Amino acid sequence: MTAAVTTTVRTTPVAGEDEAHRVRGRRRLTPGRRLPAARLAGPALLLVLWATASAAGQLDPGAVPAPWTVLRTAGHLWSAGTLPTDILTSVERAAYGFAIGLTAGVVLALASGLSRVGEALIDGTVQLNRAIPTLGLIPLFILWLGIGESFKIAIIAIVVYVPIYLNTHAALSGIDSRFVELAEVQGLTRFQFVRQIVIPGALPGFFVGLRLGVTGSWLGLVVLEQINATSGLGYMMFQAQNYGQSDVILVGLLVYGVFGLVSDSAVRLVERRVLSWRRTLSS
Template identity: 55%
Template sequence: MTDLKAATARPVVVPPVDDEELAAGRASRPRGRRRLGPGRPIRLGFLIGPLLLLGVWIWGSAAGWIDPRVLTAPWTVAATAWDLWESGRLGPDLLVSARRFALGLAFGVAAGLVLALVSGLSRWGEAIVDGPVQIKRSIPNLALLPLLLLWFGIDERMKIITIALGVLIPIYIHTHNGLRSIDGRYAELAETLRLRPAAFVGRVVLPGALPGFLLGMRFAVTSSWLSLVVVEQVNATSGIGYMMLLAGTYGQTDVIIVGLVLYALLGLASDSIVRLVQRRALSWRRTLED
């Protein structure tokens, strides 16, 4: 009897979100491992492949299977790189190359993004922008180089424009595709919320197109390094490419390999940075990636 009284005297409180609901949801459940799919992420896994490659190179050179005249031994390359750095030849060249890479990338990304937005958000924009970009896409930079040389001279401007032209393409293609693949429901939702066009672009279009943009970014950084090799070997008086060109005329294989290794390292590093940003920025997606 007293029990009953105690029970009825208890103030009526509306329960918070029910346990059933919590249990049904993912909120309280530790993320389970999928049986299918690629499995657990490996720490620093992106380094394994390149390290294996390096291992084969070291092993092959040490065992004498790789003729040093064909491919310089890794330790020789390391020593040469050190010498170049010590003598102050590598540092300035590296800096010049890095600057060209960064500027070309920045301008290319900005241009690609603006064009993708113009073409993605308006049919007229698409009618005007898309064709020329597709035309540019089918013309290799190498073929454009003579014209660019004529138009912009042989100075830094030409090099940065050439790199930017290469970067622009993947940024445009993937951002445009990402933007157009945004779920129509989000646009409908934005309409019921009466978002203004600026807010629609900032809050819906840009975050929605981010997966596409970041994929484009991975192609863009690689493209930026590739264009760099081209412009520095065709017409330059500084930079890693020039250093390699010079080494080629003097038959210094080891210096050429130093340049190649540098390109490889920089390319791998910049791609890894983009992938890191990708994982951080796209954590709202549930994909096989995580």
């Protein structure tokens, strides 16, 4: 009798054991939350390889200066006041262009994604704009806006708004029809449907476009600041090219790279917090 009772107790599943197995299974499938510092592993390895090759004499100092030479040059430019002024000018241009492009991309995507008339009027025009190389518009914008700051900001805005529009519009168009049927069953108004279903469903696509737009603003700035500019990182690099100062060029490229990485990381951080409800392999 005792043995029978003992056997029964051992074969009875412990409460919550199945749930624990499922949790452990999900943990095995999920790589885990990536730390922001882990993204610096690749750049750090590249820096080590660069320093090693320079110390071993494998790189021509005139073409690719050593990291310590670039760092020393950056210190001289900073102490002279040149680098802070150029950085501030570049950040202002990128910020203005990005703000305008972000606003235009979101507004056009909502107008096109939520209305058939809006899609008929907007989507084809944006697709046409996307097919035209943005940098090819520079001569035309110079004729329209002059060679001052306006055309630079306008080009950056175009570079930014296109990916934001495309990804947000695609996310809006990809809302599952089952959610539409559910909203009709629940009797949601159009405003409630947009606020509770459409916007949350479009946020992942919006953040993809936002990341592309942030990167694009810095990429466009590299070219634009070499056209009739008197300050900015691109202007500094253009002047260094005329004098054969490769170390100054590398300083500008590294600053652009740091800004691009920092801005992308900031967008990823906001995305992770806003979309905390969404479980992905990288969450």
